[in-house]
Amino acid sequence: MIALIDCNNFYASCERVFQPQLNHSPVVVLSNNDGCVIARSDESKALGIPMGAPIFKLKELVKQHQISCFSSNFPLYGDMSSRVMSILSSFSPEIEIYSIDEAFLALDGFQLDLETYAHTIKKKVEQCTGIPISIGIAPTKALAKTANRIAKKFKERTKGVYIIDNEEKRIKALKWLKVEDIWGIGRQLSKRLQAQHCYNALEFTRLNDQWVRKEFSVVGLRLKKELQGEKTLFLEQPQNKKSIATTRSFKENIADLDALEERVATFAVHCAEKLRKQKSSCRMISVFLRSNPFDKSQPNVFRNTTISLPYDSDSSILIASYAKRALRHIYKEGIPYKKAGVLVLGLQPSENQQLNLFCDSKPKHKDLMNVMDKMNKRYGNTLQLGSQNTTKKWLMRQENLSKRYTTDINELIQVS
Numbered sequence: 001m002i003a004l005i006d007c008n009n010f011y012a013s014c015e016r017v018f019q020p021q022l023n024h025s026p027v028v029v030l031s032n033n034d035g036c037v038i039a040r041s042d043e044s045k046a047l048g049i050p051m052g053a054p055i056f057k058l059k060e061l062v063k064q065h066q067i068s069c070f071s072s073n074f075p076l077y078g079d080m081s082s083r084v085m086s087i088l089s090s091f092s093p094e095i096e097i098y099s100i101d102e103a104f105l106a107l108d109g110f111q112l113d114l115e116t117y118a119h120t121i122k123k124k125v126e127q128c129t130g131i132p133i134s135i136g137i138a139p140t141k142a143l144a145k146t147a148n149r150i151a152k153k154f155k156e157r158t159k160g161v162y163i164i165d166n167e168e169k170r171i172k173a174l175k176w177l178k179v180e181d182i183w184g185i186g187r188q189l190s191k192r193l194q195a196q197h198c199y200n201a202l203e204f205t206r207l208n209d210q211w212v213r214k215e216f217s218v219v220g221l222r223l224k225k226e227l228q229g230e231k232t233l234f235l236e237q238p239q240n241k242k243s244i245a246t247t248r249s250f251k252e253n254i255a256d257l258d259a260l261e262e263r264v265a266t267f268a269v270h271c272a273e274k275l276r277k278q279k280s281s282c283r284m285i286s287v288f289l290r291s292n293p294f295d296k297s298q299p300n301v302f303r304n305t306t307i308s309l310p311y312d313s314d315s316s317i318l319i320a321s322y323a324k325r326a327l328r329h330i331y332k333e334g335i336p337y338k339k340a341g342v343l344v345l346g347l348q349p350s351e352n353q354q355l356n357l358f359c360d361s362k363p364k365h366k367d368l369m370n371v372m373d374k375m376n377k378r379y380g381n382t383l384q385l386g387s388q389n390t391t392k393k394w395l396m397r398q399e400n401l402s403k404r405y406t407t408d409i410n411e412l413i414q415v416s
Contacts, residue, residue, distance in 0.1 A: 001114060001139060002106060002139070003104065003105040003118065004148045005103050006135075007132070007133050008133060010100065010131070011039035011077055014080045015070050015073075017131065026040075026041055026047055027041040032072065032248060035054065044067060055069065071400045073402050075407045080131060087124055091120075091121050096236050132160070134155065135162075137163040138170075141226060142184075143164050143227060150176070167229075173201075174200065174202035178201075179194065179198055182204060185223075204224060207224070243343060243347065244271050244343070244347070245341060247340070248341070249338055257327075260340060261328075263340055265324055265385060267323070268324075268342045271343075272344075275319075276350075276369060280348065282319070285307055285309065285319060285326060286343040288343075290337065290338060307325065314350060315364055315366075315369060320387055
């Protein structure tokens with residue numbers, strides 16, 4: 001059996017842990033620069049607030065229903081996530097952290113009452129972190145996802161735990177699950193299924209195998225087998241990322257090349273730091289610029305380019321230099337840009353790093369990067385490149401940012 005543990009309305013729940021007066025009231029969390037809604041409490045969903053809606057279009061609704069809006073506080077959310085995952089890992093030797101608020105646990109061979117065990121997990125997480133969770137248990141990952149959806153949808157009846165452990169429950173669950181809500185299907189693929197008069201998960205499992213494979217590849221066929229109770233998806237171990245990106249929206253539009261170069265250099269340094277953290281090197285760099293798509297007074301512009309490095313590298317100096325070179329290639333004078341980003345591609349393990357004929361036996365800047373990483377980890381971002389502006393602090397628009405209650409000693413809750 002496999003359990004899927006999902007934190008309920010995770011970002012909103014993190015805010016509520018430290019501000020309990022928000023319980024049972026509508027809460028939304030916004031994206032970078034307070035742009036769009038990226039998380040909603042149940043109360044906000046009931047008001048009809050859609051995911052991804054620009055917050056400026058919801059001003060009247062926010063005022064009318066006194067909706068609490070928060071800027072995204074990723075240091076807080078990341079720390080709370082690690083606390084939840086640490087607790088979950090104590091309940092099973094096999095865990096797959098699927099996302100910041102979801103994890104699969106393998107329960108194979110557990111000689112105990114799984115429902116009691118699930119309620120023990122739920123109580124422990126909620127007691128130690130304050131984060132409410134839902135748990136679905138089933139023979140496969142896809143069915144565990146379905147069971148979790150039922151546990152969350154009917155939480156008063158299920159108490160946040162639902163187990164699919166027999167054929168009757170499986171059939172009943174798949175009849176209830178709409179085809180667009182099947183894990184991995186989504187809205188676009190569901191239209192093709194509905195064209196075949198397939199409207200729920202049970203009807204999906206009764207489609208011809210050859211047709212499913214032709215229309216949805218082997219991935220769709222595996223999903224069908226999973227919903228039929230045949231395990232085809234197994235818990236995965238953490239793997240290094242195949243690409244790494246750093247992108248940001250600016251608080252104000254930027255048209256000046258020097259200012260954009262500073263931002264892109266900083267983004268490139270962040271990518272290089274992430275590369276070194278996972279012991280990887282990159283071969284290619286992609287840079288993009290984008291204007292504000294919501295500003296109708298300005299042209300809607302998106303420009304990007306990808307360039308290759310002379311050799312695989314994780315050096316902040318080299319990656320920042322080539323990122324600026326790519327920026328100058330796509331920069332167009334007179335256009336105010338709202339967002340920029342750097343993406344590093346062609347990742348390889350650093351120990352397999354391919355050097356060119358004119359390189360030393362040791363990768364360039366390796367010792368310097370080690371020193372920078374150690375200094376910055378111990379003392380904060382004290383060492384930076386000359387192309388980064390150390391005097392100007394670039395900030396996102398975060399007018400409703402809560403405190404970093406668990407990661408900054410100066411923002412701890414004070415008890416009087």
